[in-house]
Amino acid sequence: MLPQSVLVFLSTIAVASARVASVSCTTTARSAVATTPTLPVNGGATELPSTNATLKHIAIGHGIQNYTCSAAGANATSAGALAVLYDLTSQYAALSSSAALALPGTVLTSTSLPLNLANPGAAGAADQSTQYAANTANPFPASVPPLTVRGALASPLPVLGHHYFDLALTPTFDLFTSSELLAGAKLADITAPATANKGIMGTGAVDWLQLGEKAGYTSVGLTVAYRVVTAGGVSLACTAAGQNISVPYAAQYWFYE
Numbered sequence: 445m446l447p448q449s450v451l452v453f454l455s456t457i458a459v460a461s462a463r464v465a466s467v468s469c470t471t472t473a474r475s476a477v478a479t480t481p482t483l484p485v486n487g488g489a490t491e492l493p494s495t496n497a498t499l500k501h502i503a504i505g506h507g508i509q510n511y512t513c514s515a516a517g518a519n520a521t522s523a524g525a526l527a528v529l530y531d532l533t534s535q536y537a538a539l540s541s542s543a544a545l546a547l548p549g550t551v552l553t554s555t556s557l558p559l560n561l562a563n564p565g566a567a568g569a570a571d572q573s574t575q576y577a578a579n580t581a582n583p584f585p586a587s588v589p590p591l592t593v594r595g596a597l598a599s600p601l602p603v604l605g606h607h608y609f610d611l612a613l614t615p616t617f618d619l620f621t622s623s624e625l626l627a628g629a630k631l632a633d634i635t636a637p638a639t640a641n642k643g644i645m646g647t648g649a650v651d652w653l654q655l656g657e658k659a660g661y662t663s664v665g666l667t668v669a670y671r672v673v674t675a676g677g678v679s680l681a682c683t684a685a686g687q688n689i690s691v692p693y694a695a696q697y698w699f700y701e
């Protein structure tokens with residue numbers, strides 16, 4: 445998916461590196477997180493493994509989890525996800541820990557999905573499974589405004605990049621505003637806390653994850669990502685073979701190198 449944007453992205457790396465080399469002091473100082481925040485803890489029986497890599501970005505992801513069904517009554521199988529990533533890095537430290545934990549649920553329930561939908565206007569339909577399906581040919585709007593969450597954020601969060609899965613179901617994070625990319629592979633997952641926001645369909649919050657670099661793929665500037673503080677995203681029940689289900693979710697994403 446998105447071969448054109450990846451090609452454009454890759455072709456800009458050489459230029460970007462040359463520019464970074466000439467201003468390395470200021471660039472490094474600005475891109476590193478000043479007082480390193482710590483990854484939220486889950487509070488369950490097991491926590492995600494820690495990392496020694498350096499924190500580069502904290503983001504809010506807002507989008508959909510996609511599933512397919514092999515039969516009525518079967519458990520849905522993940523078919524990827526699509527999300528816009530917003531840059532929370534500079535505002536994270538100003539949030540209280542409870543405000544930071546509440547933010548994905550607030551974004552999910554109070555802001556509109558930043559995707560081009562396949563069936564716009566279908567919200568509220570009796571069959572919920574496809575009302576949030578994305579336009580598969582063109583899922584991301586050309587321009588997404590900064591994320592405003594009144595009462596929760598001092599100022600709007602600018603777009604950091606896109607999260608999608610490629611045809612081989614590689615979870616990909618294209619941080620096009622910082623010319624970084626992680627082609628991910630899941631390293632660990634734990635269930636979300638029982639208190640997590642169950643989402644606008646009430647199905648539950650998807651797992652918390654740690655991802656590393658996928659072997660054989662080229663990642664740039666990122667080696668580890670965590671998906672934590674999830675809200676929503678668990679599938680509806682399968683009612684037919686071949687059924688596709690899209691479920692809105694939001695989460696914090698933490699990116700490291």
Ligand SMILES: *[C@@H]1O[C@H](CO)[C@@H](O)[C@H](O)[C@H]1NC(C)=O
Binds near residue numbers: 494495496
């Ligand atoms: C982090 O570094 C410490 C000290 O070098 C090492 O003992 C530990 O295994 C490392 N942890 C990870 C997750 O790489």
Ligand SMILES: *[C@@H]1O[C@H](CO)[C@@H](O)[C@H](O)[C@H]1NC(C)=O
Binds near residue numbers: 517518519
């Ligand atoms: C669905 O998943 C749950 C939890 O893993 C499992 O207990 C159950 O047997 C599965 N159901 C089907 C129909 O495979």
Ligand SMILES: *[C@@H]1O[C@H](CO)[C@@H](O)[C@H](O)[C@H]1NC(C)=O
Binds near residue numbers: 609
């Ligand atoms: C579901 O997500 C996948 C992976 O990002 C994407 O390729 C596909 O177009 C999406 N489908 C729908 C219906 O949203």
Ligand SMILES: *[C@@H]1O[C@H](CO)[C@@H](O)[C@H](O)[C@H]1NC(C)=O
Binds near residue numbers: 580686687688
């Ligand atoms: C489900 O999605 C797949 C892949 O996009 C598509 O080929 C299929 O027609 C969809 N099924 C239904 C029932 O819409």
